[in-house]
Amino acid sequence: MRVSTNQVYANRQRLANSRLAEYVEAQNQVASGKRINELSDDAPGALQLLRTKSLSRAVTQYDANLKTGKDYLQNTESALTDIDKLMDRAYTLALAGANESQDSESRSAMALEVRSLQEQFVRLANQRGSSGQYVFAGQEHDAAPYQAVAGVLNFTGDQNPILIEISHGNVLRVNSDSHATFQEAFGALEELRVNLESGAQGALSGVSIPRLQDANKDINALRAAAGTGINTVNRQEDFNERRLEDYAKDISDIEDVDLADAISRLQQAEVAYQAALQVSAKSFQLSLLDYM
Amino acid sequence: MSGPFQGINSASTALRAFQRAMDTIGHNMANVNTRGYSRQTVEMQTLDPSSFWSYGREAIGSGVAVSSISRARASYLDMRYQTANSDLGRGNALSTGLSRIEQVYNEPGDLGIANALDQFFNGWSGLASNPADQAARLNLRNAAQTLTDRIRTSYSDLEQVEGTIQQEINNAFDSVDALSEQIARLNDQIRASSAMGEMPNDLMDQRDLAISDLSRIVNITTTQHGDGSTSVYLSNSPLVSQAEYHPVPRTYNAANGTLTGGTVDIPLRNGELSGHFQALSRITSARADLDALANNLRSQVNSVHMTGINADGNTNVRFFNDAAPQTGAADFALDPAILSSLDAIATGVTGAAGDGGLALSLSNLRETNISALGDRTFSGFYRDAVGSISQDASYYKGLTTTYEQVALQVENQIQSVSGVSLDDEMADLMRYQRSYQAAARVLTVLDEVAEDLVNLIR
Missing domain, CATH: 1.20.5 (Single alpha-helices involved in coiled-coils or other helix-helix interfaces)
Structure with a gap:
């Protein structure tokens, strides 16, 4: 074939140019570490990338929700633990008060201690979470739900659930429906206090002790439920962590x-x-x- | 009639012819870098012999003359180049347009609508899990604002790209008319000088270059006439008929891909102009997609949000601004109430501070198939929309590379026939230089012979 002078120059130029373009492209990939900088660099891969990133972002949010839920559950559990301790102390006082060796002076001292336990009880029942919400209030958690009025524990919250989204379509209840248990336990304390004050030895051993035992059991059940909730959250967190790792690997496989x-x-x-x-x-x- | 020294005449015709040949070589070398130039070659022919009487009537040669100076050009290659050039023009325009559209979306980084949609639903999910938290409200509102901003910005960026392409279309129309006019004018000049028996090589080069440039913009066919002129047609409708040119109609009918002027419909099948129009229609559909996305976000989110009771105790509050008829992506924004107060956001239907049920329903919209979006989720719909653009962009990128190769091949063949080779020209120059020297030598010898003859008489 005949070759004209311009052809020689143009072809060499084009050759060098396209080699240069390949060189720069290779350089960019090494420098940026990314294979896909625009969707059309690999259209099917890029769509997969968008989808996986979207899934991964959702899991990141579920993870954040789990932290919120954990905070709620931990505040619940720690309040219930304290209430449990307080009820144990009340039970000990009841046992001591029922003992015949106690005189009325020591019983009224015990009654005073029970009064302070009752105050503590109300404080703990009005436990707040880190966003300031009252964790035992149900959904009406912007105001203190429990007030002791004339020896009775009044409840102004509701029994509605606080739900957190832990994965698509799945929610976890993080509050406990506790007001009946609390009111009963508080009632038992009140009764204990009255019996101690009046020195009703028979009522102490016949009524207060078994009533306190029952209340203790119920409080423990609530505490166990909160503990189970925390376990669920932990398991879900582990699961999410693995999923996030998988997604990150998928994203890196496509993109990097x-x-x-x-x-x-x-x-x-x-x-x-x-x-x-x-x-x-x-x-x-x-x-x-x-x-x- | 032949003089006593016929050879002197012959030699001098040779000197003239060789000089013309060297002049042409000079012209070729001068135009080695001229676009569209076809190398010219000098054809030589013996002059009519003169006769003399010997044993019988004999003929003696009387020298040489230039019979023609022709240009090296293969018109079938020109035709192939026109088609390849139209393909390339369309591919280039469309692939550039699509890649501009693609860039509007800013994917697959974190700055696109895909991420904004995810964060928007994440915002609801976070708020559902902690409705009392002001930070969660703020987070949601920021995410929602980012989402509306990005959809609005993408929409206006698309409008900008549309404006640019529209401008390019206008320029292309101007170029078509200017080139048609130039071709017609050159046709006229070529016709005139052909009529006088001249061979207007350079004018023909200029015209063929204009035709080739025109083929980049629109699909054309050409017909050559006996008088040297060439007519140019766009889908059988004349752009140039010999020395006349016809401005191209500028109304495009996207439905059937024709240019419409008065009663004529001219199909536009190829070339830059057709690529630009195709890119333009992709923008129209891309904008419609964003409108659908914005309007469905409005109706789906608002219809849920309006059933809630917000922290101010109000119900029936919109989350996104809305109007009837809906206004699409252009002015997509949050409702003024939401913009002015975080407490206007409703998380539940009871009004209780801890009720996140409504926020949870809105978070669930993330995976809900919306029938108005072709039974796809919001994210899925958006992904399909940008996906089809990026697939087309990548397809036409590849196709344009192929078209470039084809055009390059034909161009190489044209260059092979018509291009000037300095080596060739130098070799020819040496040949003609030697020939010129030889003819001059003949003159010298004949001069000496004549001198001898004159001396003999003295």
């Missing part, structure tokens, strides 16, 4: 360049570019003019 591969391609591109430049330099030197 294989560095070893990219570097060897960069070297290849560099050699190809040098070769193109050398060919150009050599062929530009050749001209009939040099031999005339």
Whole structure:
């Protein structure tokens, strides 16, 4: 084929140019570490990437929700633990009060202690979470739900659930429906106090002790439920962590360049570019003019 | 009639012819870098012999003359190049347009609508889990604002791209008319000089270059006439008929892909102009997609949100601004009430501070298939919308590379036939230089012979 002078120059130029483009592209991939910078770089892969990123973002949010729920449950559990201790103390006082060796003076001292236990009880029943919500109030958790009025524990909250979204379509209840248990336990304390004050030894051993035992059992059940909730949250957190790792791996598989591969391609591109430049330099030197 | 030294005449015709040949070589070398130039070659022919009487009537040669100076050009290659060039023009325009549309969306980073949608639903999920938390409310409102901003910005960016392409379309129309006019004018000049028996090579090069440039913009066919002129047609409708040109109609009918002027419908099948129009229709559909996304977000989110009671105790409060008829993506924003107070956000239907039921329903919209979006989720609909654009962008990127290769091949063949080779020209120059020297030598010898003859008489 006949070759015109312009063809030689244009072809060499084009060759060197396309080698340069490949070189720069390889350089960019190594520098950015990303294989997909625009969707059209790999359209099917990029769609997969968008989908996986979306899933991963949702899990990140569920994880944040779990932290909120855990906070709620932990505040619940720690309040219930304290209430449990307080009820144990009341039970001990009841046992001591029922003992015949006690005189009325020591019983009224015990009654005073029970009064302070009652105050503590109300404080603990009005436990607040880190966002300031009253954890035993149900959904009406913006106001203190429990007030002791004339020896009776009044409840102004509701029994509605506080739900957190832990995965798509799945919710976890993080508050406990505790007002009946609390009111009963408080009633038992009140009765204990009255019996101690009046020195009703028979009522102490016949009524207060078994009533306190029952109340203790119920409080413990609530505490166990909160503990189970915390376990569920922990398990879900582990599960989410694994899922996030899987997603991160998927995203990296699609989006990131294989560095070893990219570097060897960069070297290849560099050699190809040098070769193109050398060919150009050599062929530009050749001209009939040099031999005339 | 032949003089005593016929050879002197012959030699001098040779000197003239060789000089013309060297002049042409000079012209070729001068135009080695001229776009569209076809190398010219000098054809030589013997002059009519003169006769003399010997044993019988004999003929003696009387030298050489330039019979024609022709340009090296293969018109079948020109035709192939026009088609390849139209393909390339369309591919280039469309792939550039699609990649501009693609860039509007800013994917797959974290700055696109995909992330904003996820964060919006995350915001509801977070608020559902902690309705009393002001930070969760703020977080949701920020996410929602980001979402509306991005949808609005993408929409206006698309409008901007549309404006740019519209401008390019206007320029392309201007170019078509300018090139048609130039071709017609050159046709006229070519016709005039052909009529006088001249070979207007350079004018023909200029015209063919204009035709080739025109083929980049629109699909054309050409017909050559005996008088040297060329007519140009766009889908059988004349753009140039010999020395006349016809401005192209500028109304595009996207439904059937025709240019419409008065009663004529001219199908526009290829070239930059067709690529631009195709890109333009992709923008129209991309904008419609964003409108659908914005309007469905409005109706779906608002219809749930309006059933709630917010922290101010109000119900029937919109979350996104809305109007009837709906206004699409262009002015997508939050409802003024939500913008002015975080407490306007409703999380539940009871009004209790801890009721997150409504926020939970809104968070569940993340995975809800919306029938108005073709039974896809919001994210799924958006992904499909950008996905189809990126798939087309990648397809046309590849196709354009192929078109480039094809055009390059034909161009190489054209260059192979028509391009100037300095080596060739130098070789020819040496040949003609030697020939010129030889003819001059003949003159010298004949001069000496004549001198001898004159001396003989003295």
